[in-house]
Amino acid sequence: MTAPINTTTLAHNYRPDIDGLRAVAVLSVVIFHAFPNEAWLPGGFIGVDVFFVISGYLISKILFGEIEQHRFSLASFYGRRIRRIFPALAVCLAAVLAYGFVVLMPSELAQLGKQVFLGAGFLSNFALWSESGYFDRAATSKPLLHLWSLGIEEQFYILWPPLLWIAFKLKAAIGRLIIGLLVASFAVNIALSLTDTSSDFYLPVSRFWELLAGAALAWRRDIALKAGLKHLISLAGIAAILVSARLFTADMRFPGWLALLPVAGSAGIILAGSNAFVNRTILSNRVAVSVGLISYPLYLWHWPLIAFSYVIRGKPPTSFMAFGIVIASLLLAWATYRFIEGPVRFGSNRARHTQIAAACVAVLGACGLAVWVAAGVPQRFPASQDLEKLNAATLDVIYAPTNGMNVLEYDSRGHSMVAQIGQGARKVALAGNSAMFHYGPRFQQLADEGLLAVRAYFVTGPACPLVPGVIARDEFANCAHVANRLLELVQKEKVQTVVLGPHYWPRKNAFIEREGKSIPLDGGDEGRRAFYANLEDYVRQLQLNATVYLVLGAPQSLTGLNPQRMVTRGVTGVRVETNVDNAVPIANLRAVYAQSDADLRAVAESTGAKLLDVFPDVCGNGETCSAFFGTREPKFTDGVHLRPVFARKHLHFLDFLLM
Structure with missing residues (x-):
């Protein structure tokens, strides 16, 4: 001004x-x-x-x-x-x-x-x-x-x-x-x-x-x-x-x-x-x-x-x-x-x-x-355990492999990184965006308990789709590097197991190269089909060296699971909502990924890749998914990313690959 x-x-x-x-x-x-x-x-x-x-x-x-x-x-x-x-x-x-x-x-x-x-x-x-x-x-x-x-x-x-x-x-x-x-x-x-x-x-x-x-x-x-x-x-x-x-x-x-x-x-x-x-x-x-x-x-x-x-x-x-x-x-x-x-x-x-x-x-x-x-x-607020816990959840730093692993590569702008944990003979690579690497605390928990039997690598990029050919023309332009880096790592380090979280990624200013064409990833069917066609080719490349697992969509909700939205706000103040049911129907959470999960299942059927589902670990096997665990501790920090304290003790869906 x-x-x-x-x-x-x-x-x-x-x-x-x-x-x-x-x-x-x-x-x-x-x-x-x-x-x-x-x-x-x-x-x-x-x-x-x-x-x-x-x-x-x-x-x-x-x-x-x-x-x-x-x-x-x-x-x-x-x-x-x-x-x-x-x-x-x-x-x-x-x-x-x-x-x-x-x-x-x-x-x-x-x-x-x-x-x-x-x-x-x-x-x-x-x-x-x-x-x-x-x-x-x-x-x-x-x-x-x-x-x-x-x-x-x-x-x-x-x-x-x-x-x-x-x-x-x-x-x-x-x-x-x-x-x-x-x-x-x-x-x-x-x-x-x-x-x-x-x-x-x-x-x-x-x-x-x-x-x-x-x-x-x-x-x-x-x-x-x-x-x-x-x-x-x-x-x-x-x-x-x-x-x-x-x-x-x-x-x-x-x-x-x-x-x-x-x-x-x-x-x-x-x-x-x-x-x-x-x-x-x-x-x-x-x-x-x-x-x-x-x-x-x-x-x-x-x-x-x-x-x-x-x-x-x-x-x-x-x-x-x-x-x-x-x-x-x-x-x-x-x-x-x-x-x-x-x-x-x-x-x-x-x-x-x-x-x-x-x-x-x-x-x-x-x-x-x-x-x-x-x-x-x-101290502005009356003593309220719920408010303290909600506030603590919103303060949690979203987990990144740089928090406690051996960082091999790190982009200073935070858009790609390679990190490693464990010294086992078997080698596992976990690759994807932030919704994948927040599983990292479970790896650290197993390592702390002496149960991590593998050498695990994280190849990640916040908001990056793990599919070759994606061109982002904004602050995530470096995302194209992540998929290529994983392929290099698998070949060089002789990684036996790869876990991918490659969900479709509609976004402005993003395109995907397929058969000589540059197709916009703006939510249209053509871009989505090209995305999963490239993924299928990528899985086959990885399978030349490793067994590939695909992770289906994980539960997330910016409202029902978000601790920042579990309060009543008004022009005169803020208080914890005491009479709201913070359990979200699992059917609603699954519906968010209905199309992408169907596409992943098709890729798995075509390539022989195996599917993994994190829903039972996060939500249980009932009909609703609670936003809380233990003594009403929030599971999420923002409705999308799991808190490290939850991931450490409750995410078991990868244990069979790690122990």
Whole structure:
């Protein structure tokens, strides 16, 4: 998010059309977040890129003027930033943390405390980058997720002013410096977009080029354009932004090359000047300017309201609720601007206001850290064994072979790994995605008891289908490596037994190569048939060296078996649901895998592979599957992945291969 320059002290330079451009940016983001299923603005996230360009332009314009006139002071610059950014941020952080104290379970509040701490330190983008991946908590459960963009801007503000001041002192070529840094940052962006989209999205080094595009405009502010050309540029600029917001989707590789369109559009509008047609007639409209003036607090408020609605309901808000959230966000933004931001920015005794604002954010950061360290303050709730157990289950780390085995290979982004346990003469390989490797604690239990009689290998990749030919064009692009690595391992180590969990994997941006064709794995029959045809070929390859077992679908339910959903939530608090039956009909759980299990049975019949079923170990042999074991301990950590404490003692379906 960007902050408007002080329109009191710089009134002669004030451009209302830039506030109007802010309105376009913030409304794009708000609509994208509030109505994700309406497909109105599937690319509304580009509003952040518009803000980056505006920020780079306005901040650099101020810096150039002050440095050239020998009035520049780091203390003065950062004081203005604090008075502009910190007051609204402090109010938002305080409100979000206070409300989280009421409605969040301990594990959730601990995560919120972490978000507050990192948000106050403008490090949210680094945290999201380090957490991103298959096992990251859903974005909708993070009320302060949106502070990543504020982090990038503040990191730019930390580096750019002193660098620019030094360059002026050394009489360096400022234009060349800007272009050089811009090109370097853009090159990093393109490189990461091809290899690591998460890093590309969150790291400042791949985003600074967008702010530097604005800085370049500020440096060449004397460019003279004919009136007709200005009108044309402004029309092209707004068209580029609107086309991006309407046609881009979250599944695309972004920022990458695609970010050029909204960045160029924003730069064009700024370059065209306040008298260009679009700027004068649309962006300088009183309504647009008014929304632009409250764009920063509007950005701050809208996402926490949306995220809390997800958390409380356990599902997205209805369209009616979303409209209400947008209205509430606008009202909160206006009140924040009117009663908090304005008095601090434009009132007297600015030095004191700066100190108070900085102290408030620092104290809130410390409070967030304390809540994080205190594990979400479970003492908030009355003594309840059920709540403690549910909370403990949600805190369980999803098992990975890296937790306690000899790691032979590990992809640092967590998308593939090879690990080994046991020293027996017989060799067994277990391969699949996360729904397979959470059986690993049973291997460790047998090893601890001296009963593991094999050398066992895990070849795994979170969310990866273990079938050759699958091409994923997103953060799981490395999945293709897993199937090939297993085949190499079986041949090299002379593995006698292979256990596979290769379930069909409908997914956007994924394809499977079959007989020279690239077939989308989007849920269609053609992709499914190609998937299992490739699996059949793969099983036959493995059978040249080993006996192959296929694991049928395992029980999972994001509602009935999920400890995070075993509580009653409301706008006033959270409590354990005491009168709900958490046993799920096994027929319902089996139905989830009816088609894929039928396909696996067909592959087994065709190839002679053997089938394994984990249902009896997890659910027993009755008609329902309980979410609990022992003294009402949850079996699952999230409704999909079994807790290690359960897997160790209760998963016996592989024992005959291991002992």
